[in-house]
Amino acid sequence: MIGKSSQFFISFLIVVLISVFFGATSAFAATPAVQIDSGDTTWMLVATAIVIFMHVPGLALFYGGLVSDRNVVSTMMHSFVSLLVVTIVWMLWGYSLAFGTDIGGFIGGLDYLGFNGVGPEAAFGTYTIPHYMFAIFQGAFAAITVAIISGGIAGRISFPAWILFSAVWVTVIYAPMAHWVWGGGWLAQLGELDFAGGTVVHILSGVSALTAAIVIGPRFEHLKKSHSPHNIVLFLIGAATLWFGWFGFNAGSALAANGLTALVFANTQIAAAAGGLGWLFVEWSIRRRPTLVGTATGAIAGLVGITPAAGFVTVPAALIIGLIAAPVSYFGIHFVKSRFKYDDTLDAFGVHGIAGIWGALATGLFATTAVNEAGKNGLFYGNPELLLHQAIGVGTALVLGCAGTFLILKGIGLFMPLRVSREEEEMGLDISFHEEPAYSPSNAEPKSMTYSIKKEAPMDALLKTDPPRPNR
Known part of the structure; x- marks a missing residue:
């Protein structure tokens, strides 16, 4: 195993050197069509840093508090190393595949290989922030998407397999999906709306986590004993950090500091609060006692639900979306998971997948051009076609995440063990x-x-x- 891991690392370094020496020769060649706005750039610098902070330590603490005390370091390490691996892959080829010149609506070209052509000028000649800023902001999204998957397989995936999986998954699953939705690909051309990653981030990571959990198999004592969080304080610090980070995640997706950014900020806060209360009341009525773990999980579900809709819906709609996202996730975790007995360790699919599906479909219901002219009207505003487009986006993310993750893991399994002994x-x-x-x-x-x-x-x-x- 060590030898094969070393061979992979050496091959990876060779690719890095090739990209460095033959890549960024025209990084500053483009002539900006618009001027850089210092206010927009300042906000995006802050938003990007917040999203990275949301990943590490936020998600690492959130997951670390939920696992047993025997797997805390391992679980946090999965989050941390995914940030390292994905950042390098994104710089070398991932960003180009996602946001390079569209090739048939399917994938981006190699325009930005090794960040070639990415410089201080306005991104794509249209945004008022530097291209560097846009690329790193999008890279932070890619990294946390991979990290979310680790929640489904915590405590049993081998570390070398996780490193290789992170690099391959972001290349062949995330980058194409990001291109289809945000890079001018076929879903964007169709008209699907995803403001900050309902399909690209949450559905994709959720269904990938579920698939990975099934392929790798359950923990050996999964059904023999209960698995309670080992440190609720650690979990809550992580949950609060995630909530804070979501403001950079959602409001940063406006790519400017303006009125739309403020609306997204408000929608994010309202949906989180509604989600927390929604879970609290459902859990209280069913189990006769509210829990801190459940209430905080509900807030996260509300945040997931509002992510695709944040820049396209009104504040009252955000309240409804967040309020429904929590019970939908609750029943997905407590009844669907119990019925099929799959071992999604930290409920990555139950929270991110299920709430993400609801949020994407809700965008097709509540979206209105009254709050964002760049969007579309949804079903409740006289346009049922958008709901169909959203459903196509949801189905695409489910199929790509499931099939792609299955094939990647089976392929990796040919070269190294997927799970520990x-x-x-x-x-x-x-x-x-x-x-x-x-x-x-x-x-x-x-x-x-x-x-x-x-x-x-x-x-x-x-x-x-x-x-x-x-x-x-």
Whole structure:
């Protein structure tokens, strides 16, 4: 395994060198058609940094708090390394495939290979922000999309396989989908609307996480014991960071600092609050007790739901979208997952996939040109055709994510193991692979293959009488 991983890394370095030496020869050749706006650029600098902060530490803490105390470092490492890998892949070829000159509505050309042609001038001669800024902002989206997938397979995927999967998935799944929707591809030509990534980010990552969970298989003790969050405080810090980061994610997608940006900001906040309350009331009525984990998860579902619609709908519509997104996700997690018994460890599909589907379809219902002339009217404003286009976008993301992820994992499995051994899984990947326990107990011997963390956490002891928590 080590030899094959080394060969991959050497090949990767060769591609980097080729791109560096033969790539960016005309990075500053384009003549800007519009002037750079300092206010827009300042906002986009902040928004991009916020999205990266949303990824690390936000998503890393969110996922890290939900897993067992034996897989905290491993889970956070998956989020962190995806940021590293995807950033480099995006710079070398991913951005060009997504936003290069359209080739038949299917893929971008090689105009921006190695960031060739990406410079300080206005992006595409039309935006009022530097091309560099636009490219890095989009790269932050690509990176967190890959990281979301790790939630479905936490605690059992092998680390070398995850690194290779991250590089391949963003190339053959994310980049084409981003081109189809945002890069002038066939879905954009059809008229599908996706303001900040309902189909490109959330549905695609959600269904990919579900597919990966099925291909790799469940945890060995998935159905034998409950899997409660090991650290709710860590989880809440992550959830709050994600909420904060979503303002850069959604409002930054306006690519300017203007009235539309303010509307998107408001819609994002309202939908998150509605989602949190929606989950709270549903959980309270069904399980007779509201939980912090559930309420925060509902807020995230509301944020996912508003993502594709944020710049196309009114504030009251955002309230409705967020309010419905939470119970839709709740029933997806507690009933669909229980019925089919798949092991989506941290409910990546239940939250991102299901709420993303609702949000994309809701855009086809509530969109109105009264708030954004660049959009379209939806069904409730006399245009049923948009709902059809949104459904096509949803179906495309589901098929691409499912089929593409299946083929990628099967291909990787021909060269290296996809998952760790049973012994490593039961010991926990923090020790068995990283030799780096999250909490470093005094009796730990990281290099001993007999080391394990078995003692019950004080918080778990206090919560023994609580109703069952969401199955993680």
